Amino acid sequence: MDVIFQSCVPKRTLDKVMFVYMLLLVHNVVFYLCYIVLPWRRDTLGTSDLTVYLCKAWILFLYVNIIGGIWKVMLVSTTTRGVILPSTLKPGWFYCYHCETNAPPRSFHCGICNICVLKRDHHCIYTGRCIGYYNYRYYLTLLMYCLLLAIFTSSISLSLAWEMLGEFSAYNLAGFVFPLVMFVVGVFDFYKTYVVLISFVCTLFSLMLSGLAIWHTKHVRHNMTAHERLQGNQSYDLGLTENLRQIFGQKWRVSWISPFISSPLPGGGLEFPTKESYESPKDL
Numbered sequence: 001m002d003v004i005f006q007s008c009v010p011k012r013t014l015d016k017v018m019f020v021y022m023l024l025l026v027h028n029v030v031f032y033l034c035y036i037v038l039p040w041r042r043d044t045l046g047t048s049d050l051t052v053y054l055c056k057a058w059i060l061f062l063y064v065n066i067i068g069g070i071w072k073v074m075l076v077s078t079t080t081r082g083v084i085l086p087s088t089l090k091p092g093w094f095y096c097y098h099c100e101t102n103a104p105p106r107s108f109h110c111g112i113c114n115i116c117v118l119k120r121d122h123h124c125i126y127t128g129r130c131i132g133y134y135n136y137r138y139y140l141t142l143l144m145y146c147l148l149l150a151i152f153t154s155s156i157s158l159s160l161a162w163e164m165l166g167e168f169s170a171y172n173l174a175g176f177v178f179p180l181v182m183f184v185v186g187v188f189d190f191y192k193t194y195v196v197l198i199s200f201v202c203t204l205f206s207l208m209l210s211g212l213a214i215w216h217t218k219h220v221r222h223n224m225t226a227h228e229r230l231q232g233n234q235s236y237d238l239g240l241t242e243n244l245r246q247i248f249g250q251k252w253r254v255s256w257i258s259p260f261i262s263s264p265l266p267g268g269g270l271e272f273p274t275k276e277s278y279e280s281p282k283d284l
Helices: 002-008 013-044 049-075 136-165 170-177 179-184 190-222 226-231 240-248
Strands: 094-096 101-103 108-110 115-117 122-124 129-131
Touching: 013 049, 013 136, 013 190, 049 129, 049 136, 136 170, 136 190, 136 240, 170 179, 170 190, 179 190, 190 226, 190 240
Parallel strands: none
Antiparallel strands: 094 101, 108 115, 122 129
């Protein structure tokens, strides 16, 4: 258990800080929704108890999948560590001088993790893990549910934040964007600062995560990594259906719903079919 725990702890200071920040933000958002926003909407706006219960069930669903996604991204290894690699350089492979071993196609050496990562996309600072072949599916699920939580929180909490701020004006807009400054100078009390801050952060994250989701949509659509995108390499684009299977596994139709759904990937991260060599079974 200690070995698993140590392997999951982010190594870089920035990764540790961002990981703690993410956990604190997620839990504060859930607390904010369940104990501040929903009671306010019920007591002030007349939201029915049934709607409140349904909202809490939705929040619980998002929370479980976000925490599960974080755990899966961090726990599932997508590096070449423990993988038996050939001693001779095979076609399409390359020699990694950092790892001093042959590395498979689409792998990339991460200077932060200090190891080659299978089908590496990028290094995620919020989990301290490289996103690659085995955990890309979990990263996408995590991204999706974080985006949904941010949008949901922003949509139902902005009315509360602006009720506390007052009518729309340049001054109140500045208070919405810089609530901590208002707290430091004594304009906002702690409660008002907390409400406005969470609402603003979720609005900001809604925009940021939307952009990130759009960015990764192209990766999924064309079965490419960030490195391949920068090179304009679409040689692994096998068509939408097969691309989804390559990323989300054999149960790709449902595996995106939850990180807890088992969905084996079609390969081992060492060899990948290309557009030229691939033939869809339906065309045989």
